[in-house]
Amino acid sequence: MDQKVRLIGDWLSGAYSKRQLALSYGISRPTLDKWLQRYATAGLDGLKEASRRPLSSPFQTCDAHIAALIELKHQHHDWGPKKLVKVLSNRYPECHWPAPSTAGEWLKRAGLVQERRKRNRPPTGPVKLRPADLPNQTWAADFKGDFLMTDGRRCYPLTLTDQASRFILLCRAQPSVAGAREGFDWAFREYGLPDVIRTDNGSPFASTGLNRLSSLAVWWIRLGIYPERIQPGRPDQNGRHERMHRSLKAALLKTPEANMVQQQLAFERFRQEFNHDRPHEALGMKVPNDLYDKSPRIYTGWVPPAxxxxxxxxxxxxxxxxxxxxxxxxxxxxxxxxxxxxxxxVDDNVWDMYLCNYPLGRLDSGASRLSSTQKRKGCPRSRL
Incomplete structure (x- = not known):
C-alpha cells in the first residue's frame, strides 16, 4: 500500500512519465494504468486490495449438498470422499454432486478429516502366489488381533474374504482360535469351496510339523483346497485382507461390544455394509457384491476319500x-x-509322498524321516 501511495505521488508531481514509473516500480504499463484509474475513481480507497472472489459461481456446491455430505460422513467415519460421493450419486442421481477432491475440501473445513501418518515402505521383490483374478480362485483367512470386550472376555475375530471381489465371506466372533473349523464349515456350506485358501503361518492354519501342515490344512486338502501360506513377516502378500482388517478396526474394534452375541451382531452389520453398500476404489467404485458369485463346487459336509x-x-x-x-x-x-x-x-529308492494331490516331501532309501519341500522359518504364534 505504501508503494502504491508513493507511485501516485510521483505521478501527480508531473516529474515522471508512465514508462519511467513502470520501470522504477517494476510493474507493467497495464498495471500502472489500472492503479491510476482506481485512484481517479475512488481516491485512496481504490488502492486497497480488493477481493478476487468472482461475482458469480455457477458450479458452487450448494449448502444442501454439503449438509448431506457431512451427514453421511458422520454415519461412516472411516469412509473417504470418493466413497461418500459415490454413495450420494447412487442415492440421488438427479443431483450434481461435487468431485471427490472438492468433497474432501469441505470435509476438511468441517474438521472431519484426520491426516494419515506417511510411512516409508521398503521395496518388495516379486512374490509367487496363485492367481486371484476370479471369484473363489483364492480366499484369504486370518484372525484379527484379539481384544477384550466389556464383559471381561476376549474375542478372537475369524475373518475370511474372497481375494478377487473383496467380498467378506465370514467375520466370526470366537472365544479362542480353537473353533476355526466350525467357521469354515459354515462358509463352505454357504458359498461353496474355493481353489486356494491363503493364510499366514500362525495357528491354527500352520504347525511346526511336516510341511507346516495343521489338522485344519489337512481337512482343506481332503476337500480339494490348496493351503497357501505367505512368507513369515510378509503381511503385504495378503494385503487385500489386511486392508479389510484396517476398516474393521476403524469401524468396530475401538469400541468393543458388551458380549460375544452383541459383538457378532456388530460384525454382521459391518459385513453387510462392506459387501453391499461400501464402494471399493480398487473395484472401480463398485461394491463387492456386484462382482462376487458363489462357487460351483458345492460342499455338503462330506469329505471324499483320498x-x-x-x-x-x-x-x-x-x-x-x-x-x-x-x-x-x-x-x-x-x-x-x-x-x-x-x-x-521318482528315482531308484527315492519316493515322493502326497496327501491327495498335495506334495508332502521326499523319502530317500534308508531315511528315518521325510524331507519337507518347505523350509521351516519362524514359528506359529501362540497368541494373536
Whole structure:
C-alpha cells in the first residue's frame, strides 16, 4: 500500500512519465494504468486490495449438498470422499454432486478429516502366489488381533474374504482360535469351496510339523483346497485382507461390544455394509457384491476319500503319526493321523509322498524321516 501511495505521488508531481514509473516500480504499463484509474475513481480507497472472489459461481456446491455430505460422513467415519460421493450419486442421481477432491475440501473445513501418518515402505521383490483374478480362485483367512470386550472376555475375530471381489465371506466372533473349523464349515456350506485358501503361518492354519501342515490344512486338502501360506513377516502378500482388517478396526474394534452375541451382531452389520453398500476404489467404485458369485463346487459336509493312481503305493498313518515303510517306521506328522498317503517312485529308492494331490516331501532309501519341500522359518504364534 505504501508503494502504491508513493507511485501516485510521483505521478501527480508531473516529474515522471508512465514508462519511467513502470520501470522504477517494476510493474507493467497495464498495471500502472489500472492503479491510476482506481485512484481517479475512488481516491485512496481504490488502492486497497480488493477481493478476487468472482461475482458469480455457477458450479458452487450448494449448502444442501454439503449438509448431506457431512451427514453421511458422520454415519461412516472411516469412509473417504470418493466413497461418500459415490454413495450420494447412487442415492440421488438427479443431483450434481461435487468431485471427490472438492468433497474432501469441505470435509476438511468441517474438521472431519484426520491426516494419515506417511510411512516409508521398503521395496518388495516379486512374490509367487496363485492367481486371484476370479471369484473363489483364492480366499484369504486370518484372525484379527484379539481384544477384550466389556464383559471381561476376549474375542478372537475369524475373518475370511474372497481375494478377487473383496467380498467378506465370514467375520466370526470366537472365544479362542480353537473353533476355526466350525467357521469354515459354515462358509463352505454357504458359498461353496474355493481353489486356494491363503493364510499366514500362525495357528491354527500352520504347525511346526511336516510341511507346516495343521489338522485344519489337512481337512482343506481332503476337500480339494490348496493351503497357501505367505512368507513369515510378509503381511503385504495378503494385503487385500489386511486392508479389510484396517476398516474393521476403524469401524468396530475401538469400541468393543458388551458380549460375544452383541459383538457378532456388530460384525454382521459391518459385513453387510462392506459387501453391499461400501464402494471399493480398487473395484472401480463398485461394491463387492456386484462382482462376487458363489462357487460351483458345492460342499455338503462330506469329505471324499483320498484317491491315488495305480503307480502309487498307499500307506495309512498310524495314531502316533508314523507309517510303516519297507519294514521300518517313518514318522510323518500327528496332523496326518488316520489319513492315507501315496508314494510314487521318482528315482531308484527315492519316493515322493502326497496327501491327495498335495506334495508332502521326499523319502530317500534308508531315511528315518521325510524331507519337507518347505523350509521351516519362524514359528506359529501362540497368541494373536
Amino acid at each position: 484317491e491315488y493312481g495305480a503307480d502309487m503305493e498307499v500307506r495309512k498313518v498310524r495314531t502316533d503319526g508314523s507309517m510303516k515303510w519297507r519294514g521300518r517306521m517313518i514318522f510323518l506328522s500327528e496332523s496326518l493321523v488316520g489319513e492315507s498317503v501315496g508314494l510314487r517312485e
